[in-house]
Amino acid sequence: MMVATPPAAPHIPVLLRPILNAIAPVSGTWLDGTFGAGGYTRAFLDAGADQVIAVDRDPLAFEMAKGWAGEYGTRLKMVEGNFAQLDEYASDLDGVVLDLGVSSMQLDRADRGFSFIQDGPLDMRMSQSGPSAADFVNGADEATIADVLFQYGEERQSRRIARAIVADRPFSRTLELAGLIERVLGRGKPGQSHPATRSFQAIRIAINDEFGALIAGLEAAERALKTGGKLVVVTFHSLEDRIVKRFLASRSETRQGSRYAPEALVEEGQFKLLSRKAIGPDDIELSENPRSRSAKLxxxxxxGAPSTPFSRKGLGLPRITEMKLI
Ligand SMILES: C[S@@+](CC[C@H](N)C(=O)[O-])C[C@H]1O[C@@H](n2cnc3c(N)ncnc32)[C@H](O)[C@@H]1O
Structure with a gap:
């Protein structure tokens, strides 16, 4: 019997109020690198942006926008692509916004393979192209699987899970893999997150190269923003936030060239932080949208400092540069 996929819950934009407050008055050309359900794009256009260039690597995002995109005419330009190359799509921007991770539409649609609650093909590809989660768990060697689970999911039982995956593969469905992880780790206490949460996050990050895209996207935003332009980034877990925090900390330092002639060699950083600490959801948002609880802005x-090559050293970026599929 075929079981129909329930319709996905609409995606509720996260931290939108503090974003709009921080960037008011909204004007000029913005690039929304994570269009998703278009929540930010619409809000920016409605708040006065002249144009929004909306980028997403998921072709389905634009399919779903067909019903309303026409309302904005040429003020909305949609580009299927990766924000890692955002400076190829635009320059001289007044703002760039990145709302990282996956949308509720992607998570809740079983056929996209992100869910460990609903059964679906073990896919997890945002762009619907390239190696899938099944290719990874069925093809990577045990050490690589363990590294991915540990470094991208902070899963302390990564070696035990990797050993069990290699012994039991191939896997083709999300619930087969989630079930195996539950057998290895045990069910967990009521109120705790599902035992497969960390492993699924890790596999998703790896196959979509989310951290590589994030660093390249931050660098590209630096090149594409005009002086005074704003960079707005929303993250969903500590590993992502650490990358953004360290990037901005290193780019907002004033560097002194020499202690013998400090005035002559002071170099301004490429960014000025508009808030020293990350901004999280308030109680109202938390009650309206529990998924916002780990979001940080x-x-x-x-x-006006020129853009220069950026050293990735010290970013705390897990070192999985290449996935070995066998
Ligand atoms: C959290 S959702 C964004 C939701 C959006 N802000 C809204 O209000 O509807 C993240 C979206 O970013 C997309 N995405 C993630 N990484 C990307 C990348 N490197 N390049 C382009 N799109 C990406 C995903 O496909 C997903 O649609």
């Missing part, structure tokens, strides 16, 4: 303003 960081905002910075581009200075």
């Amino acid at each position: 960081r905002i910075a303003e581009r200075t």
